[in-house]
Every structure is written in C-alpha cells, then in structure tokens.
Amino acid sequence: MQVRVRFAPSPTGYLHVGGARTALFNWLYARKTGGKFILRIEDTDLERSTAQAVETILDGLRWLGLDWDEGPFYQTANLELHRQKAEEMVASGHAYRCFCSKELLEERRKAFEARKLPYKYEGTCRGLSSQEVVARLAAGHPYVIRFAVPRDEGAVSWTDLVYGEQSKQHVDIEDFVMVRADSSPLYILSNAVDDALQGVTHVIRGQDGIPNTPKQILIYKALGYKVPEFAHLPLILDPSRAKLSKRLHGDVVMVKFYQERGFLPDALANFLLLLGWSPGDDREFFSREEMIEAFSFEGINRSNSIFNFRKGDERNFTDPKAIWMNAEYISKMPLDRLLPFVIAEFKQKGLWRSEYESERSEWFAKTIDLLRARYRTLSDFTSLGRPYFEDDFDYEPASVSKNLKDTSLVTLLPGLADKLEKLQDFSAEAVEAVLRTYASQCGVKAGLLINAARTALTGQSVGPGMFDVFATIGQRRSVERLRRAVRLVVGQSA
C-alpha cells in the first residue's frame, strides 16, 4: 500500500516554524517510503483565510524545498460533501440532530464551570423520537448535527506512532458537534472526511491534535473508512514554555523571517529536523538525502522542545543553534551551491554588478569564498561584506579608535601606500613582503600596519587574513583607502 501523507495548514497567518517542521516530517516520510505528499489548505474558517496567506504558506514550503505531489486542495471545495457525510451518519444512527440552542448550552456550561464541574453535552436531543424530529424540522427549528458517541464502557484506542498506545473512554467523549446550525461542517468532520477521501494513510500532525484523534476515529468507523495511522509530534515552545505564536513572538516564528534574514533553506530544515527528532547517534548535519534515509518515527521525541531565542538580542536574533547551523552551511557547503544564494542576496540589496558574471566572476567567487568562513547569514555578505564590493562603506568607530589611534600612522599609511603603488604583482605574498619590509624600515611592528590597514581598507577590525584582503580589494583601491584613512587618524587624535 502506498503511503499518503498530507500537510494541512489553515491559512490564518503565516507558515511558522512549527508548521514547517510538521510539513518537513510529512515530506520526509513520503519521500522515504516512496509515497505521496499532499497539500491541503484548511480554509473553512470563513473570514480568517485569505488568498495571500495561502500564497505565503506555499512560498515558505517551496523555499524549504518541500515539494508536494498533490494539491493544494482546498477544504472549502468539499463542504457540501462533508455535510452529506454527516447526514449519512444521522441516517445510520451514528449521529443525530440537536435542537438545543447555543445560548442554552452556553448557559449550562457556565453554570457548570462556575461550580468547577466538568461539562459535557448531556445528550438531550439524542433520545428524540423520529416524530419529534420531523415536527421540529417542519417547524423550522435550527439544529446542529452531533455524533452519537457510544454509551458503554468501551474506549477508542489507537497506537500512536510516536506516543504509543493511546486510549480514551467513551464516557469521556462528548457528543461533539460536526455540523453547525447554518449547515456548515466543522473542522473535526471536514478534516477526517478529507483525509479519508484523499486516501491519507498516515496522519502526521502536532501533538495538539491528540484530543481530536478519538473523535475522528469514531467518524472514520461510522463512515466505514479505514482508520489511518497517527503520528503526533511534540510541540515547539518558547523559552517560557508558551506556545509559539505570531502575536506573542513576532517574526522569529515565521519561516519568512529566516528567508529574509539570510538563512539557507537547507540549514533551517536541518535545524528543524533536530527539533524533536534525532537519528539516535551523534550526527547533526543531514543533506536532504540523508534526512530521508535516516528519518523514522522511532527517532521522534515525546517531549516538547523549546525554541531558544531571546528578544532584543541582535547577535542571537533567533535560536543560537539555528544560527550556528546556518553559519556551518555557509562556510562548509560547496561554493558553487552557495553562490546562487549569495548572488540572489546581492541582487536583492541592489549591489549586483553585471561584471560579477563576466570578467569579474572568478574574483567574485574567490571573494565570497574568502569571506564565508566568518559569516553567519547571507545578509552578512552585503552588510559586513560591503567594503569588499563597494567603495562607500562605514568605518566602525570602535575599529577606528582601536587601530588608527597611533598618530605616526599619519605618515606610515601614505608611506605604505606609496610602496604598494609601485608593486607589479599585487599578490598577497608580495604585499606581505612589502609591508613587513616597510615596517622594519620604519621600526614599527608589522601588526601596527596590518591592523591599521584593516580599518583603512574595510572599516572593520575583524576579517580574513589581511594580505588576502589586500589582494582581494586590489591595488588601486587599497592604495586609495590607505591614503584616505589618514584623516581618520588625525580626527582621532584631535
């Protein structure tokens, strides 16, 4: 039997990390088993769903490389069918019409809650005779359709692929509503019917779906459908152990945020993979192929994991391990696979030049290769990396005060510039030789010139080996920048 799994987001907001992980796990299982990954948009919530929200979700999935085989299907397309299924259950005695008004039930619930008693619908309309039902129908009384949960000592049980044996007593399950008074079906119904009709064999969803499972199993059985397997995933919580939400946490929980902040989709997927799942050994880096190969339900953890980010910490603008993972990908992945992402980043920031794909393409690639070891996001290439590509860049005050405070640099810098200007071969080795010779001639430590040059050429106090920086930035620009930096020394000492 072919495996069929689905990701069924409701398009209320954006694709968030929890949803993305659920989608990833579904996708992995489909790919591992040669099954199908179905995408279904659960848009039954009237106002809250917008076409734009759907597009954002699709975008996020595409970006993460989670391609679906069928869909997107829209739940609203099947509403009438869902209603019919409920009618079938009424006809077969598995469900009944309930004429109790919402207001009345609300009142009762409140009364019970006030006394801290558990409230479950008492089944008032369950015992209505067919004549009574017909009479009320004829009188035009509004009604909802409720499932008639067996009233016996039995229980609904299933073996969750993650949580193991699960069981819920019939007495603990309320006669839940499946169809509203306006005849629109509820999620609990639509979701189960769609899963059945779309041939879903494995329901892989968040742990918050556990309480729904027994009800849905009841529906499957009442309708004569085969009950699928269930695999519930632990939740992803914030550092105070609250559920992640856009309202509470803002952009950090959204996939789009990572897209914009310069994450590699593979890195995010890899990080998400490890949130709640482990291969059982020490491996942490997984290519898509390796993920597919290694993935299994047994490796899924049962406890909720925490997305470890702190608000207002710019260096750790999200979970430090996610950033670390991204940095690892940036510096370790094959350069030719990284380049397209970097190029996209340059284009997006308006720093792309056509020469980078013609006469300067080799230089561009080498420069990116030089820089990537210490960058953590793609955005770093255009922000921190700016001095390597553009002539106008900022001098970091801390760098200036640290490296350009020695007033003798006022003459040393232009002196070095003069020497370098005469070089025939502006290679890292040649520059190093010149600089070190010049330093000893002047009786200063090479480090003084090296560090000063770093600030002069990049405005920063950190970066690759300085002689590589010289070579990368080039003779003309290097000489210019050394001379230009003199005013900063003066400014500093004044």
Next chain:
RNA sequence: GGCGCAUUGGUGUAGUCGGUUAACACGCAGCCCUCUCAAGGCUGAGAUCACGGGUUCGAGUCCCGUAUGCGCUACCA
C-alpha cells in the same frame, strides 16, 4: 474543574535487554594558533537524570503517587 501528554546541565538531544566517573552538539569561560575575527585544536564551568515512595544486589532506565509544564476541553482550525 475534566481528559490527555510530557519531565536528562541554559538550549537541542543520546542513553539499546535496569549494571562502573550520565554522552554529544549549541551557548558560555579560558588557553593554543595568529595581523584581527571566525574557523580549528585543547581545557573548563554547568545535571543530586522534577520530587517522593517502591521493586531490585543494583534504576535516568520498571511500578505507584505528587508536583510542575503543556495540549484539548467552542456551532475555531
């Protein structure tokens, strides 16, 4: 209140059939390297395995209870 799920260092996780000093990664601190930073190498701090009972020669690992957290408890999805 009810029902359910969970509980290993700050975070993510490992810990197979119960058996010596609880492992790995991130983060943090220090050292080495070095022209800086990152990387890399090394070292370190940080966990009475939520708590209390029990079973056992022996429990993070099995059983019971408690606490805490989370989820669900809607004519939301």
